[in-house]
Amino acid sequence: MSEPTGRIVRGIEHGLVGCEACGLVLERPAHGSDCPRCGTPVHARRPESLARSWAFLVAAMILYVPANLLPVLHSTKLFESWSDTILSGVVALWEDGAYDLAIIVFTASIVVPLLKMGALALLLLEVQRGGRQLPRERALLYRILEYIGHWSMLDVFAVALLVTLVHFGALASVEPGSGIVAFGAVVVLTMLATMSFDPRLNWDTPRRRVTSLPAAPAVKPDTAKDPLSP
Amino acid sequence: MTTSTTKIRPDLAICEHCDSVHQRLPLERGEAADCHVCGATLYRRPMLDLDAMLALTVAALIVFVVANAAPLVTMESGGNTTRGWLLSLVATTWTSGVGAVSAILIGTVFLFPLAQILLYFYVLQACRLKQQASRFVDAMHWLRRLRPWSMVQVFLIGTLVSIIKMSHLASVKPEPGLWAFGVLTILLTALGTFELRELWALHEEAANT
Known part of the structure; x- marks a missing residue:
């Protein structure tokens, strides 16, 4: 074109x-x-679209740390018990030979949130710097961010089902860990950060960046x- | 009026992604107009008419009831059978100390999709009967706000992932509720293709005649 x-x-x-x-x-x-x-x-x-977007994004980045360090699942089987974080869950799937699942969960829970936060930070920085490069590509990036936003909730739902089905009394049980709450919060916050950003700013030159009509x-x-x- | 010089320009369309101004052109059914600057969709003429959309909404409501009344999965292990409904997921997550997960579940998979279906019914019916609906504006705003927070399709994939994960440990069987969620995903996606902006215009026409 x-x-x-x-x-x-x-x-x-x-x-x-x-x-x-x-x-x-x-x-x-x-x-x-x-x-x-x-x-x-x-x-x-x-109004204040950059400030709002940054606020949600920074909050998401902070919560991303406990979301990955805290366990999302505590499992007990007979006399054995262990905890899984999001990443160790993916590793376990991979070691079990469930490569397809490992890739789905890895993409939805690790790649997508990281890419989302990185890409949004890039858009915000570029607008603040007054960059005029590749506005079409940045516009496309924003639309992708809007589209994939809620898909990271996948792991939260998967944990909810596991917790509900696996409770065989003393033999085996699965309890949710607080990491999953932090993870859910990261997903909600990144969605709010994306919604707060005004994509029209991608196309404004710094000289013309006014918030009201002249x-x-x-x-x-x-x-x-x-x-x-x- | 002396208060302002604001004029409405129904002949124009402005891209919400890049603020470029376009002349509005008549479209054929199922066609969409893309922004020539950034490539985003400017406006579209829906494939389905109002009657078909209303039929989809009623179907979605019925499927929603089935999806929540029927169990999603059963799991058998060592003589124990556990069933999982969406609402039992909400309950167990609540009692296991992760109330936030419970709130996300009941909001994004139960309340918001249900509200979406009911609001669609209300606004479509108002447009179809050419009635001036008193809460039309509120209903349309809520439809727009709810759209990103309705996550039936994500829940479906999350459930499938979880089922495959557990099939290593015990015998897990998908139940009718899961199929119903699959159908609900398709119906809600079809409803989502109907541009709310078209409904605004349709309702305005109806109110003026």
Whole structure:
């Protein structure tokens, strides 16, 4: 595909804003006004999107440490008992010869969360640095992040089923470890971090990075919310 | 109005991923318009009409009931038989001290998908009957917020992984509940292809006629 850089009409440069919730296109909406169709506050760019995204991302990175160090399962069989972390669970699957499963769990629980946090940090840093390189690729990366977000919850669900089915009284039992709670929190936090990021920032040049429309006329706040505005 | 100069531009579409402005063009059924700048989907005309979507929603509700009423798996070992339902997973995780896992389960696999199905029914019915539904706006906002947090498909794969894992230790048998979750995954995915933004436009048309 040819590079479309020649004539890109960008909303922010023409006083046009698409409502984030319902997609309606508004021309020169007043500052702080709501979408007339769905009532969502209209923003040219999500307010504080970088700060929110960083906050969730840093929290996720911190919790990623206990998620991997703490055991996710405590197992007892006859007089033997042991604990598994996420990684040792994958290793055990591999040693049992269940290579396909080991690869699925390794991808969903280790590769995806790491890639997600790394990729999001990269996007955030690039936007803050004011980088203008490969915006199309960064846009694609963001869409992939949005899509794969919840798949890492797979291990949490797998542990829930194991814990429910395996309790044969004294002979064998499986108890969940606190690592799985930390892991679930990492998944939720990375999803929140991804949702907070405003992908339109990928395309803004630093000079133009403004959070409101330059063309917006000043309107008194009490009149700005009138949903009947034409 | 003197309050603002805001104008609605139904002839335009703005890419939510890169903020580029496009002229809105009429589409054939099943077609999608992609952003020429970043490649994201701008808008689409759904394959299915409202009646078909409503039928899918009713089917999803029935399958949802089956998926939760029937056991997912049975496990036999040393004369003991254990059955697992989704709600028994919620209960055991709650009593084994990982309440957060229990909350994630009941939210992402039970409450949110159920709410999604009921809300879809409400908004589709409002569009189909061309009625001005009083809670349409709220229902649409909740549908949009819930979408990423409904994880039936992830639960299905997680359960399958767990079953294969356990089949080394004991005899594990998939039960009707698991098949129902498989069908529910397909139905919810089909419902998800219906753009909420199209429903906004449809409802607006209905309200204005």
